[in-house]
Amino acid sequence: MAEGFNKSHLLGIEELSAAEIKFILKTAEAMKEISFREIKKVPTLRGKTIITFFYEPSTRTRTSFEIAAKRLSADTINISASTSSLVKGESLLDTAKNLQAMQPDVLIIRHPHAGAPHFLAKHIEAAVINAGDGMHEHPTQALLDALSIIEKKGGIEGLEIAIIGDIAHSRVARSDILLFTKLGANVRIAGPLTLIPPYAEVLGSKVCECIEEALEGVDVVIALRVQRERLKQVLFPDLREYAIMFGLNRKRLSLTKKDAILMHPGPVNWGVELDPEIMNMDRTIILDQVTNGVAVRMAVLALVAG
């Protein structure tokens, strides 16, 4: 365990102090350069075993973790729900015990249920990293968002940040709001009222009445993905109406500060939450976020397992 961060797991942003968040981000800044070397590998986690255990489909997060682990010289094993014993009806507790019996050093888990990583952390000795639990948290996404903002804006404190879209079902939104407010930013949220959680103010953000109010004069805009499965839940009429009423386009983005940046956790539904006309706008930093994802995950892995 490194100085400045003395947790054995990364379960959520909620558990972290501002100092711990800053320490992870500082470590990530140092890690970033490794990915741009000709030989993209350091021996930090040589001999360590890291399991990624994804109960939900994922391309970028799982790949990002795997690349991060490999660049630190760890051995990685990937398990997904369809290839695991879960399809044979094995319980999460048994799965955890069996994995633990193989002495992994880190278990990176994504699970459709909130609190699944917290449950595992109670039952196994390996460090547990939450790669997204239900609608609860996605701490490494919030950390990479923060790193991306800091790169462009020099810091987080005092910034006005708008998060637009499906806040209610978004673990990214929860972790983002918690992290940004811990570092002193003001966060506004807006979207169809069916997608704003009850008592949203407990997260520390201001609920705006409309998208325009949320965007007015902000430094950072984060658009959230519209999950198509929500269509079945009577939360909004259809994708066309969503794009028209809540989608971000040039006109709406003109309300922000001139140098505001646009972010998205991906994968983007172009033509729904984001108008394709802004795809190549130079204020859009969606791919920088992906690059920073590797750096942040290298930092987190090094801190919990190094």
Add this chain to the structure above:
Amino acid sequence: MKLLIKSGRVIDPSQNLDAILDVLIEDGVIKDIQGNIEAADAQKIDAQGKIVCPGLIDVHVHLREPGFEYKETIETGLRAAVAGGFTAVCCMANTNPVNDNQEVTRYLLKRAEEVGLARLYPIGAVSKGLKGEELAPIGELKEAGVVALSDDGQPIYDSGFLRRALEYAKYFGLPIISHAEDKKMARDGVMNEGRMSTLLGLPGIPAVAEEIMVFRDIKIAALTGGHIHIAHVSTAGSVELIREAKKKGIRITAETCPHYFSLTEEAVRDFNTNAKVSPPLRTDADIQAIKQGLKDGTIDLIATDHAPHHPLEKETTFEDAPSGLIGLETSLPISLKLVEEGVLTWPELIDKMSCKPAQIFGLKGGSLKPGTVADVTIIDPELTYQIDANSFFSKARNCPFNGWKVKGRAVITILGGEIVYQHGEIKPRTI
């Protein structure tokens, strides 16, 4: 066989009694209550400093037998009951097979008789298989011994069905116990919808999911003149609706459970699956309203909704864990906090945990009037201890009160004049 309980504080709200008295039990019934009874041939119990009251009655428990014996059995459930000071319990019909026919009812009664610890009063299903489609044979169930009807665990969704069921049950003098929950409003919710569900990212169930159905039940009770008993009231809005209905003279009674006046949604923090229960734990404002409802009589009685699960079933994510918590061995000490806080007096608490349950459901006991069956609980009001789920007589351990420091405990439980529980020891009656 004579039993003489000496010098206890005898509290019996059924006859407005609260004084230091002796109680003489003979041939299984209360023989006499006087200031100083002499009976040389009686076994004596010194009850000085103790409370002596009619045996506690819990009208809402799940004993899981038949079908789910790995969670609880009639034997382990009744052991837990007497250890908690209960001399009678009413068991819900959601077993496998469901208690929707005489055979199951008779089986339950036979098993309880064999166990010989507490009285078991089966609750019959309202609908066959709890499906809410066809009426269970209500008359036959009554004949076999059920004391009420309920599809508990599931609401009766079809209002027209509930109306007919209530009309039909009225002929047989049976109340219908309603699990009030609008499933379409509750959707995939697993906890109260509120600040905590937003923080934890768990799908919530708003209070109105209960209140909509309480309102509907009241209207159907008014329409039919039938008796609806609202199970496990958990929200301030339900208390208000029931209060207004009672003012209008509608035949409605209600219960709440210890966890609804002692725990809030805060208990779910850290994804504590032992705090997952249906209806869900609510907020401080709801607790205050429920206490007020208990105080002013809107809520007639306290039941536990004792819902045992196997420990492994609760060892999973919050969303996957089954709902329910156990209460038989903690109901009394947790409810006694109401006395300590001045919400209820001792007699009011005994009334809600013994007299009212007996009166509303027409059960034996609930009184120490001479001639009544001698079901008696002796409570040490000063005994302080820490709740330890591992010491429970119940098979289950899903108790959110584990580790709580509490005061007051049943030390002797008497069924039909025989001591069935005394200071931690179970003593089944011989039949």
